[in-house]
Amino acid sequence: MPRLTRIAGPALLALVAFAALLVALVYGGASAKPLLEDPGAVVRYGLPIASLFTDLGAALTIGTLALGTFALTPSRPEWARALDIASAGAAFWTVASAVTGFFTFLSVSNVRVTADAKFGESLAFFLTNTSLGLAWLISTLVAALVTVLCFAVRGVTPVFLVALVAGAALIPIAGQGHAAGTTGHVAAVTALGLHIEGAAVWLGGLLALVLLRPVLDRPRVGLVLARYSTLALLCFVVVAVSGVASAGIRLGSWSELGSRYGVLVVVKIVALVVLGLFGVVHRQVLVGRMQNSPAARQGTFWWFVSAELAFLGIASGVAAALARTADPVSAKALTDTGAVSPAEVLTDSPLPLEFSPLRWVSGWNLDLVWLLACAFLVAFYVAGVVRVRRRGEAWPMGRTIRWCLGLVVLFLATNGALNVYERYLISAHFVLVGLVAFVVPALLASGAPWTLALVSIAKRTDGSRGPREWLMLVVRSRGAAVLTHPVSGVVLLAASLWAWLFTPLFRWSLTTYGGHTVLVLQLVLVGWLVVQALLGLDPVRYATRTGIRLAVVGGTVVVAAVVGIVPALGDGLLLANWYGAMGRLWGAPPVADQHEGGVALALIGVVVAAVLAVVVAVRAGRRSEG
Known part of the structure; x- marks a missing residue:
């Protein structure tokens, strides 16, 4: 040149x-x-x-x-x-x-x-x-x-x-x-x-x-x-x-x-x-x-x-x-001297309309980070499936459907009604936690994305690191070996849920965008470790036996039940100076709302664990017959 x-x-x-x-x-x-x-x-x-x-x-x-x-x-x-x-x-x-x-x-x-x-x-x-x-x-x-x-x-x-x-x-x-x-x-x-x-x-x-x-x-x-x-x-x-x-x-x-x-x-x-x-x-x-x-x-x-x-x-x-x-919105805000509600003082946003079943469809609060993440992950997965099938190899349609469904749930949890109301209703926050910790990981891990990436992305031969090389580096690392051990997932899930719901991390996840993003990402990854130990679809160092997998399921049930029952039966309101200070006049009182949210969280975790137990049992039966 x-x-x-x-x-x-x-x-x-x-x-x-x-x-x-x-x-x-x-x-x-x-x-x-x-x-x-x-x-x-x-x-x-x-x-x-x-x-x-x-x-x-x-x-x-x-x-x-x-x-x-x-x-x-x-x-x-x-x-x-x-x-x-x-x-x-x-x-x-x-x-x-x-x-x-x-x-x-x-x-x-x-x-x-x-x-x-x-x-x-x-x-x-x-x-x-x-x-x-x-x-x-x-x-x-x-x-x-x-x-x-x-x-x-x-x-x-x-x-x-x-x-x-x-x-x-x-x-x-x-x-x-x-x-x-x-x-x-x-x-x-x-x-x-x-x-x-x-x-x-x-x-x-x-x-x-x-x-x-x-x-x-x-x-x-x-x-x-x-x-x-x-x-x-x-x-x-x-x-x-x-x-x-x-x-x-x-x-x-x-x-x-x-x-x-x-x-x-x-x-x-x-x-x-x-x-x-x-x-x-x-x-x-x-x-x-x-x-x-x-x-x-x-x-x-x-x-x-x-x-x-x-x-x-x-x-x-x-x-x-x-x-x-100066943009038009900022200029208008400088001249706005209207009264500020307690909810607006805490959240910088006015109190939303009363939550109703219709709000599940009409309530939206777009989060660009998770919107783009979900869109990219769907696109990457579909591109991988297309590449594999063009080579004449098969890829189960069920995995593709479950992967896309998991990302749809993640998108709705981070951009839909739950993202509108979680800062005002503790029950909405508990449901969001249940979805990203149990439902989303179960669906995503059953899509075997690591396996798809390794078989669809071309290996580089010039010594540089592309997506496949970075993925292999992660899979073969010592940290991955420790984290993918079946016991590690359950322990991390229990510690994570307890920390996000019963320590100062709870306030951090509500009052800052960084805290909210870390909450979602960390719970999805930890839930992934648990589900991966149960399904074993992606390459990991440990081959988990059926008995250990069922023990992992039992541990997951206990974790979900405990973190849900504790707030459901408690008389005190978690984060009372937040949820109790919103000035909200509609919906259930804060303590009753907390009880409902705790029950919902426990049910989500137990139901997902029960479904995974059935999957583990069926797969074990097929292996024994074969």
């Missing part, structure tokens, strides 16, 4: 992003002088510019690390070059983040820069005692840590862990973004977090691909490009869905598309649509040509990549400007 095309891509990205940012700042009004407490033109323009550079540095770091752990081979020169690129990106990210934090302080405090001790004390107080300042301090420190780690580690697994650390650095910033001022705070922050994480991997991976070109020979370019294309497709879906959700939350209604904020949203959507078309061309045309075409055609391809980076620059610049532009 000519040196000009290598330079043109990153240069176009930076220049177009910068130009789009300035135009969007002026058009959206973010660059105009405020009526009160103007921080000055340097801060008004410097803050969004620094934020843009922070985003680009974070994207280069995270995207390069993600591309490395998924597409590159550690024994080749591309690996060391990728880590050098990631470390340089992280160093740039660190500096840009520090500058952004400093400009943020000047913007919110409206103080002049001086060399005296008072200014330093004010800055230190902002960074250590305010949520906004602490978010930027954490992000800057993590970026600095990633810079060091990129030099210190060279193994694939450590680099993957560094990538996770780098991605985590964006979470505090997402929590303090423009979404914080909107109604539906949790949904807005979640959408923003998914958006910036997906965009970072997408943009940074493409930048890394361009910068790695000098150390990739012709066949490797096509191979790495094909792997990046898969990552980019997943990121495009995440960015598109989260972007639409985020825009809907901030605009409030379709009529606001004509506002200045709405026009900028439309510009960003158009840029994303064009980028989606670029992705189609990548997957359908260019990947194959890059693997088979002569070198003369590769120059055209890299100019095509430069054009794609230019559109990514438009999207990045407009996104940075939107973060500084």
Whole structure:
């Protein structure tokens, strides 16, 4: 690839992003002088510019690390070059983040820069005692840590862990973004977090691909490009869905598309649509040509990549400007001085309508993380089944149905009526716990997804780690050997349910989105361990005998009964200063509602365990007959 095309891509990205940012700042009004407490033109323009550079540095770091752990081979020169690129990106990210934090302080405090001790004390107080300042301090420190780690580690697994650390650095910033001022705070922050994480991997991976070109020979370019294309497709879906959700939350209604904020949203959507078309061309045309075409055609391809980076620059610049532009919903919220109910004080959301059987169908509170997770898992499973059957091999339809049904239940539990009412009705929370701890794992584990993945995903021969290699690493690990022991599952299930229902973790799972997400994920995984020990469909180290499996069933019944009966028979209300302080005038009283929820939890667990006992007994009978 000519040196000009290598330079043109990153240069176009930076220049177009910068130009789009300035135009969007002026058009959206973010660059105009405020009526009160103007921080000055340097801060008004410097803050969004620094934020843009922070985003680009974070994207280069995270995207390069993600591309490395998924597409590159550690024994080749591309690996060391990728880590050098990631470390340089992280160093740039660190500096840009520090500058952004400093400009943020000047913007919110409206103080002049001086060399005296008072200014330093004010800055230190902002960074250590305010949520906004602490978010930027954490992000800057993590970026600095990633810079060091990129030099210190060279193994694939450590680099993957560094990538996770780098991605985590964006979470505090997402929590303090423009979404914080909107109604539906949790949904807005979640959408923003998914958006910036997906965009970072997408943009940074493409930048890394361009910068790695000098150390990739012709066949490797096509191979790495094909792997990046898969990552980019997943990121495009995440960015598109989260972007639409985020825009809907901030605009409030379709009529606001004509506002200045709405026009900028439309510009960003158009840029994303064009980028989606670029992705189609990548997957359908260019990947194959890059693997088979002569070198003369590769120059055209890299100019095509430069054009794609230019559109990514438009999207990045407009996104940075939107973060500084007042959205219609936030502006309306500032003028809303209505009375606040006790439920709204506790949850930041008004008390929902009275729960009724109809609410099981009409009640929705979308959780983008679990919505996308369920959609991706269904798509991956179906793609695996199609690939296996195209080879002429069979895959039981029952497994596919149970897998999809399990994800439907998980989707309903995390996005439907239970997600609406669990913070107001303890019975709804108990039912959700029963579904994700017992029903969902039973259905998902009976789909044998690990086995399907291992037989459907092609094995790599170039020393890189793809999905199959990562799965095999997990299956063969010592931790998996301990966790998949039949006793481990029951013990972990009992400890987990007790901790989530009778310790301070209960409040954490209700009052924070992170706690709620960890609750669902952890209970699904622990329940999976129990069901896997009973069914034995996926590859594990231990071959469990029928007698031990029935003992596991008995232990599961005891666990479900105890964690359900204790709140069902208790006179005191769990988390009384939460469920008892909602000001709810409809439905059963809180203590009676708790009793009903405890009974429901026990019934769900016992019924699922009984069904699994029948399955174990039937399978044992078939083996004895055979």
